[in-house]
Amino acid sequence: MSDAILRIENVHTDIAQYHILHGVDLQVPRGAVTMLLGRNGVGKTTTLRTIIGHWPAREGRIVFDGDDITALKTSERARAGIGYVPEDMGIFSDLTVEENMVLAAASGPLDTGRRDRIFEAFPPLRTFWRSPAGTLSGGQKQMLSIARAMAEERRLFLIDEPTKGLAPAIVSTMAGALRDLKRQGASILLVEQNFAVAKALGDFAAVMDDGRIVWAGEMEQLATDAGLQERLMGLSMEAG
Amino acid sequence: MLMRLISGDRPRSRILTLVLLAIFLGLLFAPFLFPGVRALETAARISIFILLAASYDLLLGYTGVVSFAHTMFFGMGAYGVGLASQHMGRGFGPLILGSLAAAVLAAALAFIIALFSLRVRAIFFAMITLAVASAVAVLVSQLSSITGGEDGFTFQIPRALGPANRMGEVMGVNITGKILNYYVVFFISLALFFVLLRIVNSPFGTVLKAIRENDFRAEAIGYRVVRYRTIATCISAAMAALAGSLFALWLRYVGPETTLSFEIMLDLLLMVVIGGMGTIWGAAIGATVMVLAQTYLQDLMGSAADATMAIPMLSRLLDPDRWLLWLGVLFILSVYFFPSGIVGRLRGGR
Structure with missing residues (x-):
């Protein structure tokens, strides 16, 4: 993993008085999908939020494409090329779908070619282009959430549980869109609880436990080793 | 043309459109429709408070920032015009200079307050604005040699705008400088109201709405939240100062009771809440209802x-x-039955 777009070195993060990340070490390879796995509450979301700057790292370093971004503000990290899709369908429900998309293209007008590609991946967004985002269904909101991250050129996507709570049909649409993103050569760090999706999309995987990375390697190795899955997560990938 | 004037921000309700049209036409023809000094006084107040409430809504409704210093900026505008007219003599020059200087000063003071307090939690901004506004009100009362203290002071405005200037009769109404003054106040308020509409419907306004809903999400897209909030605070303060200048021009008097009092601040809050936060049209309706x-x-x-x-x-x-x-x-009752304000209710929300 010498060509890593993101390197996290011994990162510790506190939320209020709680010490959540206990020295996370992680590398995200360029142009590949890295799955961040683990049980609930082990620090996956906090890791993504620390990378984007929502929670400051108390200790350690975050290096993005060769630059130390540990001290940068969230907006500066975003402008450096990190797209973040939060787990709670982080859309602006008071704004229309169009306004959400235009807003997401923070560095300039929304490119029409890019918009058309987004419409192709998520057809409902074209239908509800002028509607308030708050009136969309859960699946459509999640589509908008990912589409927003795709509104302009990003060097790295941080995506937090994009299929959480969605109907199977929507999950397959989301997986298709993420596959397209992967085909375009995007670098993605993806938190996902659905192991079938994780297995289908991931090139690499990192497993967290108690605020640390306890295993990192190729997804295929994890997917084919039931004993390893059982030991790391107490789950079988086949179950997903 | 009309859509460009209102920046494409349609009222989106037939009743709301009719109400807004009634307010507009009522104010436009007030001297002819409602004879008498009191009616004209009320119409001028409504025009000015629509502008003041709209400028406060830019801060409270569109940016989600609670400020208790809005009447301080309003007062700065009023005192700016009053002091300029008192020291530079009667004329349009002092009125314009006093208004612009006060607007610039208000924006500068808002910038300083925002710089120190918008980085921290919103509640601190509210507390700091309350403290600064109280300090300024006390200062104005104490500096009686300059401000006239608690009594305030009167000043002269251009003769053309005074009641002694008689310009003939139109539709049975004697056109005096007072009516001319009313139209100066009305049209400047209207123009500034359209400017505010333009601002909230611009890409800048969209970012403000995003920040209001979730500042972290806006930050995660790449917007510098503090910078946007600071700019909104400065624009809002400058607009409030200009509204204050118009109020002083209309009254030909400035005093702490009419421009700096906390009661006006509470009235403003009520206007914005009753009309509907986050809609400039709501400020227009809220101000009209409250003043009436x-x-x-x-x-x-x-x-x-x-x-x-x-x-x-x-x-x-x-x-x-x-x-x-x-x-x-x-x-x-209005908050209970119209939690999203009159405009929210008329647009079909709750």
């Missing part, structure tokens, strides 16, 4: 008290002296 209630509720209650003389208890309850109580009841 403040001006005519007592009269209405007097008539109601007379009509219910047969029921002494009800008559006593409707005594004009109790108008503030009924205004409070009206406010509670």
